[in-house]
Amino acid sequence: MAPQIVAVNNGGGDYPAKLTKQVVFCSLIAAFGGLMFGIVASKCCQKFGRKPAMQMAAFFFLVGVALNSFAVNINMLIVGRLCLGAGVGFGNQAVPLFISEIAPAKYGGGLNVCFQLLITVGILIANILNFFTSKIHPYGWRISLGGAAVPAIFLGLGSLLIVETPTSLIERGKEEQGLRALQKIRGVEDVHKEYQEIQHAVEMAKKVERPFKNLWRSNKPQLLCGIVLQICQQFTGINVIMFYAPVLFQTMGFGGDASLISAAIAGTINSGATLVAVFGVDKFGRRKLLIQAACQMLITQCMTRAILSTYLKSSNAIPMPWPYIVVVLICLFVMGFAWSWGPLGWLIPSEIFPLETRSAGFCVAVFTNMLCTFIIGQFFLSTLCYMRSGIFFFFAACIVIMGSLAVLFLPETKGVPIDEMNEKVWKKHYFWKHYLPRDDDSSHVTKECA
Numbered sequence: 463m464a465p466q467i468v469a470v471n472n473g474g475g476d477y478p479a480k481l482t483k484q485v486v487f488c489s490l491i492a493a494f495g496g497l498m499f500g501i502v503a504s505k506c507c508q509k510f511g512r513k514p515a516m517q518m519a520a521f522f523f524l525v526g527v528a529l530n531s532f533a534v535n536i537n538m539l540i541v542g543r544l545c546l547g548a549g550v551g552f553g554n555q556a557v558p559l560f561i562s563e564i565a566p567a568k569y570g571g572g573l574n575v576c577f578q579l580l581i582t583v584g585i586l587i588a589n590i591l592n593f594f595t596s597k598i599h600p601y602g603w604r605i606s607l608g609g610a611a612v613p614a615i616f617l618g619l620g621s622l623l624i625v626e627t628p629t630s631l632i633e634r635g636k637e638e639q640g641l642r643a644l645q646k647i648r649g650v651e652d653v654h655k656e657y658q659e660i661q662h663a664v665e666m667a668k669k670v671e672r673p674f675k676n677l678w679r680s681n682k683p684q685l686l687c688g689i690v691l692q693i694c695q696q697f698t699g700i701n702v703i704m705f706y707a708p709v710l711f712q713t714m715g716f717g718g719d720a721s722l723i724s725a726a727i728a729g730t731i732n733s734g735a736t737l738v739a740v741f742g743v744d745k746f747g748r749r750k751l752l753i754q755a756a757c758q759m760l761i762t763q764c765m766t767r768a769i770l771s772t773y774l775k776s777s778n779a780i781p782m783p784w785p786y787i788v789v790v791l792i793c794l795f796v797m798g799f800a801w802s803w804g805p806l807g808w809l810i811p812s813e814i815f816p817l818e819t820r821s822a823g824f825c826v827a828v829f830t831n832m833l834c835t836f837i838i839g840q841f842f843l844s845t846l847c848y849m850r851s852g853i854f855f856f857f858a859a860c861i862v863i864m865g866s867l868a869v870l871f872l873p874e875t876k877g878v879p880i881d882e883m884n885e886k887v888w889k890k891h892y893f894w895k896h897y898l899p900r901d902d903d904s905s906h907v908t909k910e911c912a
């Protein structure tokens with residue numbers, strides 16, 4: 463995730479002006495790469511395991527970093543961004559799955575949120591790095607882009623140290639290793655009950671011939687919730703803030719440095735508030751956080767729009783103290799996102815699917831996320847020219863819709879073991895239970911098993 467920010471923030475800095483548009487395009491190429499490689503990553507996760515998928519992510523990141531930081535022409539930047547996107551595709555697929563499969567149910571939510579926490583830390587470090595490298599001419603941007611090698615090396619080395627998930631080992635016929643891995647991660651010898659549950663889930667999964675096809679047939683509720691959550695996460699407008707915060711702050715009259723500092727403050731709040739989710743998600747539950755944050759984000763979006771539209775009409779800069787108030791509002795917006803839709807957009811899709819469609823279902827969710835990131839990044843600037851500050855109303859309307867959807871349709875999954883979701887959550891939900899196949903309907907399994 464972080465590299466997207468690196469390139470965009472450098473867009474107006476060291477590159478010649480005529481390249482700026484191409485640089486923004488380059489940054490979106492990463493989202494496109496993530497989109498394309500997400501499907502390959504899903505297959506890799508299933509066939510070879512979560513660990514090799516992480517190693518692939520690290521490999522693609524390093525190739526992308528090398529191409530980008532030593533780029534001598536735009537084509538190297540484009541191919542480099544594509545590789546970074548592939549890394550994002552593999553990482554986004556493997557890491558949340560890995561975490562949800564090794565985490566005990568009690569702490570599953572909090573541990574999973576660490577994924578988003580590290581994304582936000584990455585963004586923050588990238589913003590701070592940009593602040594300093596923007597002063598190093600003429601190759602500061604090369605250092606910025608090269609900085610992405612550090613997390614890639616951590617990911618690569620880290621993936622050599624971890625154990626493969628018991629689920630993935632058992633799924634690939636390595637029962638003995640799966641048992642040992644489970645004993646190792648739980649730290650006890652007696653893991654019989656959990657081992658049997660995983661084995662049962664794997665047996666059920668093996669009966670399913672085509673997981674992608676089965677998604678719609680057997681897991682409509684989970685699929686719809688997974689997709690809609692990702693659309694909602696991106697249509698909060700978070701990446702407008704993440705990608706363009708320095709530009710927005712400059713428009714309000716802050717100088718270049720002040721704008722980057724304000725963006726770094728928003729980034730710090732992003733990471734800090736994600737910590738609230740790490741501890742809060744298994745305590746308050748998913749729904750409460752999502753609904754509370756929707757209200758907070760709605761109010762801050764509307765107030766930002768009101769201030770911008772009042773003052774930007776009459777002059778090019780906003781009089782004091784309004785720019786500071788806008789910074790505070792944006793920080794409150796980011797805060798709301800960071801303890802709710804940001805992390806839960808990943809957590810919920812990683813825990814709601816049964817094993818047989820988990821990797822495929824999560825793949826569709828990741829695909830949707832990257833697609834929406836791409837769409838928003840691609841169209842934001844032209845939409846901004848057309849709608850001006852009205853763009854904040856557009857996102858406010860999206861937040862009203864997503865808040866309502868969460869109230870009406872999203873079941874609570876707090877504390878439910880990942881392999882018991884179907885029985886305990888979906889089959890009991892007032893609305894979704896009508897959209898699950900009946901227990902006697904075996905059309906979704908292979909002929910020989912049916």
Ligand SMILES: OC[C@H]1O[C@](O)(CO)[C@@H](O)[C@@H]1O
Pocket residue numbers: 463578581582585695700701704732804805807835
């Ligand atoms: O923290 C903000 C970041 O989080 C994401 O939504 C991913 O979960 C990114 O698209 C965004 O840049």
